[in-house]
Amino acid sequence: xxxxxxxxxxxxxxxxxxxxxxxxxxxxxxxxxxxxxxxxxxxxxxxxxxxxxxxxxxxxxxxxxxxxxxxxxxxxxxxxxxxxxxxxxxxxxxxxxxxxxxxxxxxxxxxxxxxxxxxxxxxxxxxxxxxxxxxxxxxxxxxxxxxxxxxxxxxxxxxxxxxxxxxxxxxxxxxxxxxxxxxxxxxxxxxxxxxxxxxxxxxxxxxxxxxxxxxxxxxxxxxxxxxxxxxxxxxxxxxxxxxxxxxxxxxxxxxxxxxxxxxxxxxxxxxxxxxxxxxxxxxxxxxxxxxxxxxxxxxxxxxxxxxxxxxxxxxxxxxxxxxxxxxxx
Amino acid sequence: xxxxxxxxxxxxxxxxxxxxxxxxxxxxxxxxxxxxxxxxxxxxxxxxxxxxxxxxxxxxxxxxxxxxxxxxxxxxxxxxxxxxxxxxxxxxxxxxxxxxxxxxxxxxxxxxxxxxxxxxxxxxxxxxxxxxxxxxxxxxxxxxxxxxxxxxxxxxxxxxxxxxxxxxxxxxxxxxxxxxxxxxxxxxxxxxxxxxxxxxxxxxxxxxxxxxxxxxxxxxxxxxxxxxxxxxxxxxxxxxxxxxxxxxxxxxxxxxxxxxxxxxxxxxxxxxxx
Numbered sequence: 001x002x003x004x005x006x007x008x009x010x011x012x013x014x015x016x017x018x019x020x021x022x023x024x025x026x027x028x029x030x031x032x033x034x035x036x037x038x039x040x041x042x043x044x045x046x047x048x049x050x051x052x053x054x055x056x057x058x059x060x061x062x063x064x065x066x067x068x069x070x071x072x073x074x075x076x077x078x079x080x081x082x083x084x085x086x087x088x089x090x091x092x093x094x095x096x097x098x099x100x101x102x103x104x105x106x107x108x109x110x111x112x113x114x115x116x117x118x119x120x121x122x123x124x125x126x127x128x129x130x131x132x133x134x135x136x137x138x139x140x141x142x143x144x145x146x147x148x149x150x151x152x153x154x155x156x157x158x159x160x161x162x163x164x165x166x167x168x169x170x171x172x173x174x175x176x177x178x179x180x181x182x183x184x185x186x187x188x189x190x191x192x193x194x195x196x197x198x199x200x201x202x203x204x205x206x207x208x209x210x211x212x213x214x215x216x217x218x219x220x221x222x223x224x225x226x227x228x229x230x231x232x233x234x235x236x237x238x239x240x241x242x243x244x245x246x247x248x249x250x251x252x253x254x255x256x257x258x259x260x261x262x263x264x265x266x267x268x269x270x271x272x273x274x275x276x277x278x279x280x281x282x283x284x285x286x287x288x289x290x291x292x293x294x295x296x297x298x299x300x301x302x303x304x305x306x307x308x309x310x311x312x313x314x315x316x317x318x319x320x321x322x323x324x325x326x327x328x329x
Numbered sequence: 330x331x332x333x334x335x336x337x338x339x340x341x342x343x344x345x346x347x348x349x350x351x352x353x354x355x356x357x358x359x360x361x362x363x364x365x366x367x368x369x370x371x372x373x374x375x376x377x378x379x380x381x382x383x384x385x386x387x388x389x390x391x392x393x394x395x396x397x398x399x400x401x402x403x404x405x406x407x408x409x410x411x412x413x414x415x416x417x418x419x420x421x422x423x424x425x426x427x428x429x430x431x432x433x434x435x436x437x438x439x440x441x442x443x444x445x446x447x448x449x450x451x452x453x454x455x456x457x458x459x460x461x462x463x464x465x466x467x468x469x470x471x472x473x474x475x476x477x478x479x480x481x482x483x484x485x486x487x488x489x490x491x492x493x494x495x496x497x498x499x500x501x502x503x504x505x506x507x508x509x510x511x512x513x514x515x516x517x518x519x520x521x522x523x524x525x526x527x528x529x530x531x532x533x534x535x536x537x538x539x540x541x542x543x544x545x546x547x548x549x550x551x552x553x554x555x556x557x558x559x560x561x562x563x564x565x566x567x568x569x570x571x572x573x574x575x576x577x578x579x580x581x582x583x584x585x586x587x588x589x590x591x592x593x594x595x596x597x598x599x600x601x602x603x
Binding site for chain 1: 334335336337338339341376377378379380381382383404405406407408421537538563564565567568570571572573574575576577579580599600603
C-alpha cells in the first residue's frame with residue numbers, strides 16, 4: 001500500500017476521462033440524505049467525499065433486489081463504485097464468502113464482482129447510529145478496497161491498495177507520490193478524531209463477540225419487549241450490508257427469479273407440512289441477531305454486522321438494537 | 330453438479346409414470362435429459378414449470394442413473410400441482426444437494442431404521458443401497474408406521490425385503506381396518522419387538538417431525554448414543570446451495586450440511602423438531 005496525491009481539479013479531470021471507459025457510481029446528496037448516483041461528467045465537481053455512509057448498502061450493486069437467475073448474465077461496462085465507507089467494504093465480505101464459496105459460485109455475483117473497482121472513502125465524521133469501531137471495524141479502509149480516498153482541502157490523497165486500483169490510475173496525469181509526512185500526520189489526526197467520536201458515542205456498547213454471547217444467553221423476555229413495535233416489514237434486513245437471504249420464484253419455461261427475502265417475514269422457514277419454528281414474531285426478531293452474532297461467526301470469517309447502524313435508522317418501529325444490547329449487558 | 334456455470338438452472342426431466350402409493354402420496358418416475366446421479370439421502374429441488382420447486386430426497390436407487398423416482402405427499406402448494414401432473418409432462422431437477430447417509434459407516438453393523446409416513450421415501454433409496462451391500466451388514470431392521478393401512482406406502486417393498494436374508498420388517502398403523510393383521514399403535518412401539526445389539530448398531534430415523542422427536546427419545550432410552558442416531562431433517566431447503574437462508578438450523582444450512590445429521594451434531598441447535 002502506498003499513497004499518491006493529486007490536486008482536486010486534476011482528480012476531477014481524471015474522473016471525467018475515466019467516465020469514457022467506466023460506469024461510475026458516487027455518493028450524492030439527495031432529499032433523504034446521501035446515496036449512490038450514476039455519475040455524469042457535469043457532476044464531477046459536486047461529488048461528496050469522506051462523509052459517512054450512503055443510504056444504500058454496497059451489496060445491492062452485486063445482488064439486485066430481483067433478478068432472473070436462469071438467463072445469461074449480461075455483459076456490462078466495467079464499473080467503479082466510489083466513496084464507499086469501510087463498514088460497507090467489510091460488509092461485502094460475507095456475501096462474497098456465501099456467493100463465491102468455490103462449491104456453488106453464483107455467476108451473476110461473480111461477474112459483477114470481477115467487473116467492479118471499489119474505491120473507498122475514509123469517514124471524517126459520524127452519523128447518529130454509526131458504531132463500526134465497537135465491532136473492530138475502522139472508519140477508514142485498511143486493505144479490502146482497490147483504492148481509498150481522502151480529500152484534504154484542494155488535494156486528494158489516494159491510498160493504492162490493490163493492483164486493480166493501481167491499474168486504474170495508470171493513465172491519470174499529475175499524480176505524485178505523497179512524500180510530505182505532515183500530510184500523513186494530518187490524515188492520522190483526522191482518523192483519530194473520527195475514532196474518538198465513535199468511542200464517545202458508543203460508550204458501554206458491547207463488542208461483537210460479547211454481543212454474541214449476550215444474545216445467545218438471553219431469555220425470551222427481552223426479545224418480546226423489543227419486538228413489540230416490530231411490524232415484520234423486513235427493512236432491517238433489506239438495508240443490512242450483510243443480509244442476503246432470497247426467495248426463488250418460478251416462471252414458465254423453468255425460469256427462476258431470485259428476489260430478496262427476509263427472515264423477518266412470516267413464513268420464512270415454514271415447511272409444506274405447516275411447521276414453522278419462526279412463527280412467533282419475537283422468535284423471528286431474535287433470529288436475526290442469533291444469525292448475525294452467533295451462527296454466522298461460527299461459519300464464516302467475515303463479520304455479519306458492521307455497525308453501520310442502517311437497521312436502526314430504517315426501523316419504522318423505532319427499535320434500536322444497540323439499546324437492546326446495552327440492556328443485555 | 331448439473332448445468333455448469335449456472336447453479337440455478339434446472340435440468341429438464343420427462344415424467345414417464347405416476348404411481349399412486351396412497352390417497353395422498355404418489356411416486357413420480359422421471360427420465361432426466363442427461364444422466365443424473367446422487368448419493369442416497371441427498372436431495373434434489375424438483376420444479377413444476379412456472380409454479381415452484383420443492384426439496385425431495387429421491388426414493389429410487391442411487392445405482393440407477395437414467396431414471397429417478399421421487400415420492401411426494403400432497404401437502405402444500407407445489408405438491409398439489411405435482412399430483413395433477415400426467416406422464417409426458419416435463420419437470421425440472423436441480424442438485425443433488427447436501428450430505429446423504431454415510432453408508433460405508435454402516436458396514437458390519439446392525440442397521441435399525443425407523444420410518445413414518447412419507448419419510449419412507451429416502452429410506453427406500455437407502456434400503457436399495459443396503460441391499461447392494463448385504464454381505465457387509467449384520468442385519469437390517471425396518472420399522473414403519475403410518476396412519477391407516479391405506480396410507481402405507483411401497484406395499485410390495487416389505488414382502489420383497491422379508492425374503493432377503495438379514496432383512497426384517499415391521500409395520501404398524503394408528504387406525505387399523507378389518508383386514509389389518511400387523512401391529513397397531515405408534516411406530517416407537519415396534520421397537521419393543523426388535524432384537525438388536527445396540528452397541529453394534531446404528532439407527533436411522535426419517536418421518537414427520539413429531540415422529541422423529543419421539544423416535545429419537547425412544548432410541549436414546551434404549552441405549553443408543555447420540556452419534557449412533559442418523560436423522561434426515563425436514564426444513565425449507567429452497568436454493569439447495571447454502572445461500573438463501575430458509576433452511577438455517579442454528580449455524581447449519583440443512584441443505585449443505587445435511588439433510589442427514591447425527592443427533593449428536595444437531596442436538597444443541599434450536600427447535601430441531603419444528
